[in-house]
Amino acid sequence: MINALRGMKDLTFEESERFVHIVTTAIKVSKKYGYSYIETPILEETKLFKRSVGESSDIVGKEMYQFMDKGDNDVCMRPEGTAGVVRSFVQAKLDRRQNEKFKFYYYGPMFRYERPQKGRLREFHQFGCESFGEASVYEDFTIIQMIGDIFKALGIGYDLQINSLGCPECMPPYREKLIGFLTECKDELCEDCNRRIDTNPIRVLDCKNEKCQTLLTNSPKLIDNLCDSCESDFEKLVKLLKSENIDYVVDTNLVRGLDYYSKTAFEFVSNNIGSQSAIAGGGRYDRLVEFLDGKPTPAVGFALGIERIMELVQMPEVEREGYYLGAMEESSVDTLFPLASKKRATDKVTLEYAAKKLKAHLKGADKVNARYCAVIGEDEMQNGTIWIKDLVEKSETTIPQSDF
RNA sequence: GUAGGCGUAGUUCAGUUGGUAGAGCACCUGUUUGUGGCACAGGUUGUCGCGGGUUCGAGCCCCGUCGCCUACCCCA
Structure with missing residues (x-):
């Protein structure tokens, strides 16, 4: 791997x-x-x-x-x-x-x-x-x-x-002033700070070493200069x-x-x-x-x-959105295809290609966090309708496929 | 570069003095042959990081190695 x-x-x-x-x-x-x-x-x-x-x-x-x-x-x-x-x-x-x-x-x-x-x-x-x-x-x-x-x-x-x-x-005159101060207490400062006196004396100021920080309380401050x-x-x-x-x-x-x-x-x-x-x-x-x-x-x-x-942001809660489409018989999947394409012009659509039982489709709709679960079963296939359940309101309707 | 901690199922982790590899969650199935989340019942899932050693026997002990995490340092 x-x-x-x-x-x-x-x-x-x-x-x-x-x-x-x-x-x-x-x-x-x-x-x-x-x-x-x-x-x-x-x-x-x-x-x-x-x-x-x-x-x-x-x-x-x-x-x-x-x-x-x-x-x-x-x-x-x-x-x-x-x-x-x-x-x-x-x-x-x-x-x-x-x-x-x-x-x-x-x-x-x-x-x-x-x-x-x-x-x-x-x-x-x-x-x-x-x-x-x-x-x-x-x-x-x-x-x-x-x-x-x-x-x-x-x-x-x-x-x-x-x-x-x-x-x-x-800055330059202050820098010199600071170098003067640091050189005086050189022996007590940590190893890193000693190196920084030459390379980048300003950096000594934010040394995390406690001993250095105590020594630095009396250092000249840029803010005063x-x-x-x-x-x-x-x-x-x-x-x-x-x-x-x-x-x-x-x-x-x-x-x-x-x-x-x-x-x-x-x-x-x-x-x-x-x-x-x-x-x-x-x-x-x-x-x-x-x-x-x-x-x-x-x-x-x-x-x-x-x-x-x-690490700090809380995301707003994601709400159910869009449609999940599923068929209960293999033969109805082709009927769903154009419906899905049409619906995608305005909504988020998830189409399940495998025929499943109604219960499995409802679970599938939950899984993708869809608002509506729309299914074509045996009855719907015969009547040219589609069954739609609103998973938030828990209400359901059956409408002609042409109105979907 | 230095120091400490940790590597076991998809994931979070337990695993006793060395004795057949475990749990929760997730996933699948069923209870319910067309109604989700809840409940109950059942099921799937493993190179115990890797290599070596000790031992009748190692997830556990020893050596090595790799990886991850945290801290120093530095910086957003």
């Missing part, structure tokens, strides 16, 4: 229904906010992710499905969605159309070669939105609001964490969240895992799905378009993890 690869899952029945429900709900909401669909390739040049996600990240460092293709191109299955969308944005020269705004939503599989666990697969699915050309912090807020709308429509709860990661003006523009934007964001009654927590240690974020960063977290608790995350990435050879274009976006959200 051949099994699916490690960390890759098949979805069927209620699981696939839940998957589709989440995607369609997210699409419906994002369309209300003016987003249109963008489809980009799963396979991209490895370079794209090295430059966007960042070489210092674990994703690029060790988690990519990367290989040489038959044309000797260094390629890679996308580990996230933003890079491809931005690449496409630049390739279509939308960056030259200054003063225009572009809003795209996407969804599809992402690949990371990680050790699978609860809420973490090697092939997983994200739904995401990217908004280009809008520098206003109102847009940052609007995106958070949109995610809130999606979760509300799905009926799931969450905690919202926000932070500001600063900009090219205030923002430049005027970043600070006023952050204050505005907080004000907007308050006025719209969206609960949030400022988490000064919230760091986005991908290098391209600046200013607003946020994460939606659930405490009911195990240790992989982030169900959506995103923020502003004003410099990424430039990194990928486009004209400087402000942008904000987010992605949500569909599999993680699947």
